[in-house]
Amino acid sequence: MTIDRVDPPTTSDEQTSLVAWLDFHRDTLLLKADGLDQQQLAQRLEPSALTLGGLLKHMALVESSWLSRRLLGRPMIEPFESFDWSTDRDWEFHSAADDTPEELKALFAASRAASDEIIRAALADGGLDTRSALPSRDGGHFDLRWILTHLVEEYARHNGHADLIRESIDGATGE
Template identity: 60%
Template sequence: MTTPPQAHRTDPPLDADEATTLVAFLDYHRDTLRMKAAGLTAEQLARPLPPSSLTLGGLLKHVALNEASWFGEVLHGRPMPEPWVSADWDADRDWELTSAKDDSPEELRRLMDESVEQARRDIDAALAEGGLEFRSATVSRKENQSFTLRWILLHMIEEYARHNGHADLLREAIDGVTGE
């Protein structure tokens, strides 16, 4: 077994307040996905593991969409930025996953990194204004109530953790790299 290329990833603290711990776990999972996609070519990032059509490049673009959606649109009520706002979601409801094959590795990584940096600013602003109880600008369609920052952070940790499992399988199928 080989291990993924080295990338900077910091373990979450063992003894910190709740907000620091949640944000640290989210950062840990963000960095884990970056590690899984590190050093791969455009062809490798676009390679699925049949019968699934999911790719590592698609995962990078998918998490970038989720960062912009949950922390910008839902939490703070901002309109979605490009490339999301002009995507034809009616023609392809999985546009971020299917269009990733047309993006370079650098573009996919840039899109994720920029989305994460904006999300960090959004998290910091919410923590400063109301802490983990900060309420979202958008309400849940199911429950018709706003989300807390705590709920959104936990949801995003779950989102990354699930997709990091997918990334493990995809990366091993591409070049045999396994590990954290």
């Protein structure tokens, strides 16, 4: 797989910047998992239980949860929507070891494509001020700006984890 990661523009409007940083961090996670087999994607860096495969599956869930479920009030993509989360709150992390690299990357790509479609439509309709269908814990509603910023933050945090995990697998470092 060839990942053609593009640096975000150094000057741009808010909307362009948020989407560019989201894409940059998505591609960074894919780069960290690139070229690894199923066993390597399931490898842990003790004492953490995190794996690169688990991070791919988790971020597919996170995007679907925030954009499909929270922003639009619609079901998440499968397999996330039909899973009984009361049986394992961290199922996406635990089950990733059973998934092939192709399955994990296809799930990530499907979630990303669905998210991109939602983002494009929301930006065309209400822009960054588009409000979430579902409320926050305090009863307010998120705007798309907040959601995109949160997604960038979530990817950035997990990409730091991915850096360490990948280095422990084969010594690969860098962006």
